[in-house]
Amino acid sequence: MLTRADLAALPEYVPGRTLPGAIKLSSNEVPYGPLPGVVESVTQAMASAHRYPDMAVVTLRERLAQRLGVSPDRIATGCGSVALAEHLATVTCRDGDEILFAWRSFEAYPILTATAGAVAVRVPNTPAHGHDLPAMAAAITERTRLIFVCNPNNPTGTAVRRDELAKFLDAVPSDVLVVLDEAYREFVTDDAVPDGLAAFGDRPNVVVLRTMSKAWGLAGLRVGYLVASPEVAATVRKVVTPFSVSGLAQAAAVAALEAEEEMRRRVQLVIAERERVASAVRSLLPEVPPTQANFVWLPLSGDRATAFAAACEAGGVLVRPFAGDGVRVSIGTPEENDAFLAIAHTFFSAG
Ligand SMILES: Cc1ncc(COP(=O)(O)O)c(C=O)c1O
Known part of the structure; x- marks a missing residue:
């Protein structure tokens, strides 16, 4: 074989x-x-399509950093946030390590877990279709390296609240990385549902994963980003496939951010x-x-x-x-x- x-x-x-x-x-x-200005920016960027794009994605990372109030060294970008989720498995897991997530949740989690040679630990959702955070905390073992908390959860739309998430994060050992996957953050209207970056972004073992695909209207151009500690972000940047955010995608994302x-x-x-x-x-x-x-x-x-x-x-x-x-x-x-x-x-x- x-x-x-x-x-x-x-x-x-x-x-x-x-x-x-x-x-x-x-x-x-x-x-x-697409948001206003995006098509024009992408069209302009086409003139440089025979050149490789800026591999460090400098402009976009700077714009995101400004918007989010963090330094650019805490940001990594990827070919959609799904690619970054995969990279996070790569940088945390060796064969047989465990990745923990609620189920049902984003269907890429089991796939990227298997790809990394890791073991998926799925914790069933509550009868109300939300994450069962106490059960997830109880499912952590010494093999757990990575945890996904999908907030709001795809596909159920449910969201975990600030207090329960804080309690959960307190229960996670400091050497286990927790990804707050906030692909749908912009649609949250319940004040009790935390902005993961504002509420927990200063914890070294928390990574906030966001995307330009949904609210920002760029699903077809593939740009996602994460905010993590400088060390974690730097490691992810090392494993990202070179040039995986194209010049067109970078131009589009910068233009989209201007149309907030x-x-x-x-x-x-x-x-x-x-x-x-x-x-x-x-x-x-x-x-x-x-x-x-x-x-x-x-x-x-x-x-x-x-x-x-x-x-x-x-x-x-x-x-x-x-x-x-x-x-x-x-x-x-x-x-x-x-x-x-x-x-x-x-x-x-x-x-
Ligand atoms: C929870 C969640 N995370 C990440 C993604 C990946 O989005 P993208 O790779 O387009 O950034 C999706 C897309 O459906 C999603 O639902």
Whole structure:
């Protein structure tokens, strides 16, 4: 066998489906196109496309540092935050070490765990579909090297609060790295849900992971970043695939950061729609948990998740089923959401 035998069982990452002409509510994107200034900046950057980009991503790291109030040496960038999550496994784990996370959560975690040759320790979510932090703390062993706390959690939309997270972090040994994966931070409206960087960023074993893909509208250009201690950030920068943030991606991210006001305006539209969609769906399916992200989670057991996703697809709307567990529906434009709600109404009213 030419490749590692243990990778034969590796599940493939399943991206949200795309079908020409269909409404895409399957990948947690924001539906309003690139932010103002992004297309122009990328077009300009094309003139240098025959050159390698700035490998140290200096301008973007400086802009992020200014915005976040940290020094640039605490920042590492990557080809999407998912790549950084992978790099964090690389820099913490050797064969047989453990990576701990809630389940169900972001589907990349088990894949990157296996890729690193580490062992996944999955702690089931609470009946309310949120992280069970006390159980996660109890699951830490001397092999635990890395912990993901996905806040808000993909795909359930639930979020952990400041006090419970502080208590959890206090319980984690100082030589175990905790990643606060905040891909959906910009959509959080509950004040009790902490900004991981502001609340816990000064702890040396905490890493805050963020992305330009969601609220900032750059999913197609692949830029993520992390804020960590200078030592951890420097180690991650060493293992990042060289030039993995392209010149176009850097130009786009810098331009997007300049359009923060418009980003906030769009996020407000998404939040208003999220509340409307969540309450409409909850009237059909009362178990739908409160969401702090740009998607809603419909817990559906047995074959109901795939059946509902198929019904949505037949009606021209793509959602993200997790077989046996539920369906995640991203928030789109009001018209797109209406199309989804009409299908949901028919499906759930029929029992
Ligand atoms: C929780 C979470 N983290 C990280 C990512 C990765 O996003 P990206 O690689 O586009 O930055 C996603 C994307 O779906 C996510 O849901």
